[in-house]
Amino acid sequence: MEENDQDKTRIPRQQRSMETKRKIVAAAMKLFSEKGFHATNTKEIAKEAKVAVGSVYSYYTDKMEIFKDALALFHERFTTALRGHGALQLNTSQNKRELIRDVIEILIKVHEIDIGFHREMDIMKMSYPEIKNMGNKKLRFFYKITARLLRSWKQEIRIKDPDAAATVIILAVHRIVEAAAFGETDIPRERLIEEAVDMLHSYLWPKDIKHMSTDIS
Incomplete structure (x- = not known):
């Protein structure tokens, strides 16, 4: 059975995974506050969160999904x-x-x-x-x-x-x-x-x- 994009994103089940996702959302919130959504890119979010860009995409399909989690937070x-x-x-x-x-x-x-x-x-x-x-x-x-x-x-x-x-x-x-x-x-x-x-x-x-x-x- 083929996976769609959302199936490929990981649901954090372990403490380390949850912490990584929390860092990504917190970093994104900071950058969105300072620069705005459209002026912020995924690479900058990864750098601010001190994680690899690939780690961001393992949890999120796009920047809008990150913003939604930041808004929920x-x-x-x-x-x-x-x-x-x-x-x-x-x-x-x-x-x-x-x-x-x-x-x-x-x-x-x-x-x-x-x-x-x-x-x-x-x-x-x-x-x-x-x-x-x-x-x-x-x-x-x-x-x-x-x-x-x-x-x-x-x-x-x-x-x-x-x-x-x-x-x-x-x-x-x-x-x-x-x-x-x-x-x-x-x-x-x-x-x-x-x-x-x-x-x-x-x-x-x-x-x-x-x-x-x-x-x-």
Whole structure:
């Protein structure tokens, strides 16, 4: 039976093979961050990983497959960092403004972990549907946990459609976080965060805002 190209690539089963593949992906991520996907070639990846070019091709059929694994690693690091900060174990009894601010600040810090690769990922998503699909899958994960949180607050918030609201919130926060992390605005970070907190808090708990205005007057 003839083997196709993918059959010829090895699935790492031993520790040494797994370590070699990890080095290739880490090297590729570094170069993609610094030079971009199109300006990086397989020979450079092998040199950065300190492996033979043949070793790279024994695990990957082309550079795009390496990028996909690098993107999967990036998403894994992103989620691990969020879990480490506790952002995925949200405390629903926490002061709501503090909760919103904590999540936004954590997301900004996580975005700053590897700005170069993050930007390259955004570029690649515009040109390659498979990369866009990988990113969308990760976003759907955040839509899901946000919708779950909104449902846990259903007795106290104005939201009627948690799934749609979760999508609106994530899309808004995503752009705010990127603008803050990547320096895309002249507004100081703290002012940007404060306005984002006000926006989301008033969207979810408009009665609290009215109550606050009455107290002040």
